[in-house]
Amino acid sequence: MSIKPLIGQPISRLEGHLKVTGAAKYAGEYNVSDLLYGYVVNSTITKGKIISMNSDEIKKIPGIIEIFTHENRPSLAWFDMQYSDMDAPPGSPFRPLHKPEIKYNGQPIALIVAETFELARYAASLLKAVYKEEKFSTHLQANLSKARKPQPGLATMLKPPPPKEKGNVDLAINAAAFTAKGDFTHGTEHHNPLELFATTTVYEGKGKVTIYDKTQGTINCQLYVGNVFGLHFKDVRVISPYVGGAFGAGLRPQYQLFLSVMAALELKRNVRVTLDRSQMFTFGHRPPTIQKTTFGSDVNGKITSLYHEAIGETSLHEDYTETVVNWAPMLYPSPNSKMEYNLVPLDVFTPIDMRAPGGCTGLHAIESTIDDLAHQAKIDPIKFRLINYADRDESVNRPYSSKELRACFIQGAEKFGWENRNPEPRSMRRGNKLVGYGMATGVWESMILPARAEAILTTEGRLIVKSAVTDIGTGTLTVMSQIAADELGLPLSMVSFEYGDSKMPFAPIQGGSFTVSTVGSAIKVAGEAMRKKLLKIAQRLPNSAFKGAELDNVVFQNGFIRLRLNLSKEISIKDLILANGGKPIKTKNFNVPNLLKLKKHSRAAHSAAFVEVEVDEELGIINVTRAVTAVAAGKIINPKTARSQILGGMVWSISKALREETISDHQFGKYMNQNLGEYHIPVHADIHDLDVIFVEEKDEIVNELGSKGIGEIGLVGMPPAIANAIFNATGKRINEFPIHFDKLL
Amino acid sequence: MNDFDFYKSESIADAVEKISNHTDSRFIAGGTNLIDLLKYNLLRVSSLVDVNSIKNQSVTEKDGLVLLNAFATNAETAYHPIIEQRYPLLSKAILAGASAQIRNMATNGGNLLQRTRCYYFYDANTPCNKREPGSGCSAINGYNRNLAILGTSEHCIAIFPSDMCVALSALNATVCVTGSEGERRIPFSAFHRLPDDTPELDNNLLPNELITSIELPAKGFEKNYSYLKLRDRNSYAFALVSVATAMELENDTIKEIRIALGGVASKPWRVQEAEDFLQEKAPTRENFSLAAEIILQDAKGFEFNTFKIELAKRAIIRNCLMALNPSSQLPGAQPSA
Numbered sequence A: 001m002s003i004k005p006l007i008g009q010p011i012s013r014l015e016g017h018l019k020v021t022g023a024a025k026y027a028g029e030y031n032v033s034d035l036l037y038g039y040v041v042n043s044t045i046t047k048g049k050i051i052s053m054n055s056d057e058i059k060k061i062p063g064i065i066e067i068f069t070h071e072n073r074p075s076l077a078w079f080d081m082q083y084s085d086m087d088a089p090p091g092s093p094f095r096p097l098h099k100p101e102i103k104y105n106g107q108p109i110a111l112i113v114a115e116t117f118e119l120a121r122y123a124a125s126l127l128k129a130v131y132k133e134e135k136f137s138t139h140l141q142a143n144l145s146k147a148r149k150p151q152p153g154l155a156t157m158l159k160p161p162p163p164k165e166k167g168n169v170d171l172a173i174n175a176a177a178f179t180a181k182g183d184f185t186h187g188t189e190h191h192n193p194l195e196l197f198a199t200t201t202v203y204e205g206k207g208k209v210t211i212y213d214k215t216q217g218t219i220n221c222q223l224y225v226g227n228v229f230g231l232h233f234k235d236v237r238v239i240s241p242y243v244g245g246a247f248g249a250g251l252r253p254q255y256q257l258f259l260s261v262m263a264a265l266e267l268k269r270n271v272r273v274t275l276d277r278s279q280m281f282t283f284g285h286r287p288p289t290i291q292k293t294t295f296g297s298d299v300n301g302k303i304t305s306l307y308h309e310a311i312g313e314t315s316l317h318e319d320y321t322e323t324v325v326n327w328a329p330m331l332y333p334s335p336n337s338k339m340e341y342n343l344v345p346l347d348v349f350t351p352i353d354m355r356a357p358g359g360c361t362g363l364h365a366i367e368s369t370i371d372d373l374a375h376q377a378k379i380d381p382i383k384f385r386l387i388n389y390a391d392r393d394e395s396v397n398r399p400y401s402s403k404e405l406r407a408c409f410i411q412g413a414e415k416f417g418w419e420n421r422n423p424e425p426r427s428m429r430r431g432n433k434l435v436g437y438g439m440a441t442g443v444w445e446s447m448i449l450p451a452r453a454e455a456i457l458t459t460e461g462r463l464i465v466k467s468a469v470t471d472i473g474t475g476t477l478t479v480m481s482q483i484a485a486d487e488l489g490l491p492l493s494m495v496s497f498e499y500g501d502s503k504m505p506f507a508p509i510q511g512g513s514f515t516v517s518t519v520g521s522a523i524k525v526a527g528e529a530m531r532k533k534l535l536k537i538a539q540r541l542p543n544s545a546f547k548g549a550e551l552d553n554v555v556f557q558n559g560f561i562r563l564r565l566n567l568s569k570e571i572s573i574k575d576l577i578l579a580n581g582g583k584p585i586k587t588k589n590f591n592v593p594n595l596l597k598l599k600k601h602s603r604a605a606h607s608a609a610f611v612e613v614e615v616d617e618e619l620g621i622i623n624v625t626r627a628v629t630a631v632a633a634g635k636i637i638n639p640k641t642a643r644s645q646i647l648g649g650m651v652w653s654i655s656k657a658l659r660e661e662t663i664s665d666h667q668f669g670k671y672m673n674q675n676l677g678e679y680h681i682p683v684h685a686d687i688h689d690l691d692v693i694f695v696e697e698k699d700e701i702v703n704e705l706g707s708k709g710i711g712e713i714g715l716v717g718m719p720p721a722i723a724n725a726i727f728n729a730t731g732k733r734i735n736e737f738p739i740h741f742d743k744l745l
Numbered sequence B: 001m002n003d004f005d006f007y008k009s010e011s012i013a014d015a016v017e018k019i020s021n022h023t024d025s026r027f028i029a030g031g032t033n034l035i036d037l038l039k040y041n042l043l044r045v046s047s048l049v050d051v052n053s054i055k056n057q058s059v060t061e062k063d064g065l066v067l068l069n070a071f072a073t074n075a076e077t078a079y080h081p082i083i084e085q086r087y088p089l090l091s092k093a094i095l096a097g098a099s100a101q102i103r104n105m106a107t108n109g110g111n112l113l114q115r116t117r118c119y120y121f122y123d124a125n126t127p128c129n130k131r132e133p134g135s136g137c138s139a140i141n142g143y144n145r146n147l148a149i150l151g152t153s154e155h156c157i158a159i160f161p162s163d164m165c166v167a168l169s170a171l172n173a174t175v176c177v178t179g180s181e182g183e184r185r186i187p188f189s190a191f192h193r194l195p196d197d198t199p200e201l202d203n204n205l206l207p208n209e210l211i212t213s214i215e216l217p218a219k220g221f222e223k224n225y226s227y228l229k230l231r232d233r234n235s236y237a238f239a240l241v242s243v244a245t246a247m248e249l250e251n252d253t254i255k256e257i258r259i260a261l262g263g264v265a266s267k268p269w270r271v272q273e274a275e276d277f278l279q280e281k282a283p284t285r286e287n288f289s290l291a292a293e294i295i296l297q298d299a300k301g302f303e304f305n306t307f308k309i310e311l312a313k314r315a316i317i318r319n320c321l322m323a324l325n326p327s328s329q330l331p332g333a334q335p336s337a
């Protein structure tokens, strides 16, 4: 008897029922007893200093427990570094209520703690600060002259600086048969997950807290709280199993965590702080970015020169960077290339990674410029990309661990019906609508970080696997359960994955599509250790058929260990536990990726996005009527949750290219559309026919699972494919995202 | 939001009496706009008078006229058989607005009184003459993509964001109100105001007056009508430009036409000269285009909304053409194929 591996099966989310019935509790929903409610007051100016506040007056309102401001906050950790976190860019982290100085519009200036949420919110509306205002700069375009190189730091590990210049791009461009240039503008965006940011802190007695937080990293928050408040790490427990989306906004501890913990420790009470929707516009965001490209090719379409420059926004206190300009030489070999990336520090909060950070910004510029070049050379965009196909990653001169992008082109084009495309702009029509087809390539680096996992085999033969990792809605619980089950050949019903709790073994923050790789690999290592232990126990049994057998010579199936070549020789796991003195069997392992080995290859997921748009010729209205994304991301652990990930990325692509924008007013230095009525993300009526293909891709290098991780890869290629389809439909290249329909009038 | 008293009223007279007896009191109907104003601290009330239980039949016919109950929801009204059959333009316009959930709460009376969507109006920390007379207008030199191009003043360039009212304007509706002084009838064209130097006043309703019904003339233009709404996403977004066209044809010429624009001014915008121009003319693209020029002749754009002038012209042409064949209209007032 053999059982089918669970890896590769389209298993529905294990927590789905809890989520759709409302039984799954989120950070702001833990109704502990004697709860106090905090509401944050935000600065109404952009830069300056608080002179005074009327807190004494407001404090007199019955039911108000305390008002925390920079004047009365407890004295806390002295050094900036202690406010740092796993995702902190170089610089000095923001310290809430630290000083009277105002560094950005919306900065938290007070926390009002009251008996009810409504009272705290009402009091917040009465709390007024008198400020001394200073001049500020928030406008990227107006401050480009301040652009400078980012400071290097730890974050550089995951976000390498641009590759070295090669050859001479100026000479090469002069000699090129075809050149394409573009100026690309991206505005600020805010993550806006559905779940509001909230923290419920349970005061457990002297110096001890249990924290329910909306975060993408339980241990990240545990370390932050321990450092800032001078608590023992073991006395700080951060729990976050369900996360109602975060999109990067939860990669760093946000200020409601600080404020909730501070109030709980000071008041020795349980305190919840929930931010409202407009307060979601008062911390990290996707930075506005300006890009320039100049690409050149010879008469045959072979690229001879790549120039890509980006200038992004950061705050005055930290240098947030993204990987914007590194992708072109990774995708397209060119003898001449030059990439530049600079920052302009402004009076804003530090940006933070948001949905395919950097990639979906940079690839828009790259893939639209490539489309333009192909158009000028009169070569089909797929063929053009094949002419310039990189079998090696020339940006770092290494082979790819695997790369089935070609298969993405072929299978995607076939499913989409690319052959029906007329390359001539404005040549395809449907009634009074112009029809356009566009495509683009997507790429996202496959990263892996160290993580720990624990496996326990209970006396009933159940496998429990533990990790501190969160599940930000991607399907982590389900996928990790599948991986764990296969380690011992168990059915899913015999496996539990315990997660979302800093008490569990170490996992890094969850983002960048590296969770399956990182935590999945740790589970595999823990699983292998468990199998070794079980085999050892089996070998110790009298007359064991397993004497001398190596791990490779045995299989684990449905609660039994069997000899691979003689499956009838078997021992049940239950018997092994009995032999272990009836005690559960445990393993705990730290998986540190072998960077030296990994670094011999470039490791990346690829995709090809195909889009059909209809543009109303007279009115400009744009609709993405059809789209196909073909993905090569190694082994797909769960085709169902994977497909949902990519579909989500495709919806966010429509959002990125056509909808989403934070409106800034630089007279006031603030964001103006701080609600979901006016911050436009797609509605159902904007989403039409979307399809996903996963192509076969074998990868024995990237990690134990051969799986590259998916998420961002669904969002990097499609936005430029939309812009390219609009060009095919209308003959207009609109390089400013989001593309407003009136630009096509 | 502060604490306030809450009164339920049982009848029109009761509601008017209750509101007259309290200072800083407001009627509350669906609450879809009022509650937001309270939550943003743009409005503080000492009491609210709930008018939802006054509701009678949502739509009634009387002597050929049709009365929309002010307290009926937008959804009930849009899906009412009399409205669907006799005034399909109104049905289409209502269904192009907001979302299904909001239309289920929002009432007809409240729709006429919803406040502008100018971003500065909703941000109490920026100057805004409509919110705080004399404080200045942040939008004129600020973000004004979603603001007006017609009838603006140096004090305010806000728009009135309703879809329903664009159709009511084209249908020549009458607003029936009751106050402590008795009943009044206000023609639709005289209901909403231009900003001039009193942008704080959106309309001519007096304090303590209650809208009780909206009267529609017998003529519903059910044969040739169309509503087109152009916006930044396909649903759940306010109009950048919308057009309601109601047309009566006779022997292939236009016997009567009404063209009302939304999203361009502080009231639904109609230009008599353009409607007169089209009378007795053939319903052609050329004629509609000439009419569009007349309608927009006084338009003035600001930094981010000048495109609305050209967009409005094209929308008028398209919508008048769609009115010739109403079955070509797509749901949600999307442009037809």
Ligand SMILES: Cc1cc2nc3c(=O)[nH]c(=O)nc-3n(C[C@H](O)[C@H](O)[C@H](O)COP(=O)(O)OP(=O)(O)OC[C@H]3O[C@@H](n4cnc5c(N)ncnc54)[C@H](O)[C@@H]3O)c2cc1C
Binding pocket: A677, B026, B027, B028, B029, B030, B031, B032, B033, B034, B035, B051, B070, B071, B074, B096, B097, B098, B099, B102, B105, B106, B107, B108, B109, B110, B111, B112, B113, B114, B161, B162, B163, B164, B209, B210, B211, B212, B236, B237, B238, B239
């Ligand atoms: C997110 C969002 C999107 C929207 N999108 C659109 C859209 O696309 N198109 C559109 O047309 N509308 C849109 N709306 C507006 C919506 O149609 C209005 O909010 C709604 O019609 C108001 O009706 P209500 O009954 O909820 O009014 P309420 O909020 O209860 O009241 C509004 C005002 O009218 C007063 N009032 C209410 N009834 C009466 C009465 N009978 N007599 C006198 N005074 C009265 C109240 O005192 C208050 O001042 C949107 C609203 C929201 C929140």
Ligand code: SF4
Binding pocket: B116, B118, B119, B120, B121, B127, B128, B129, B130, B131, B136, B137, B138, B139, B140, B147, B155, B156, B157, B158, B199
């Ligand atoms: S346009 Fe009107 S509503 Fe907007 S800021 Fe100016 S005065 Fe206020």
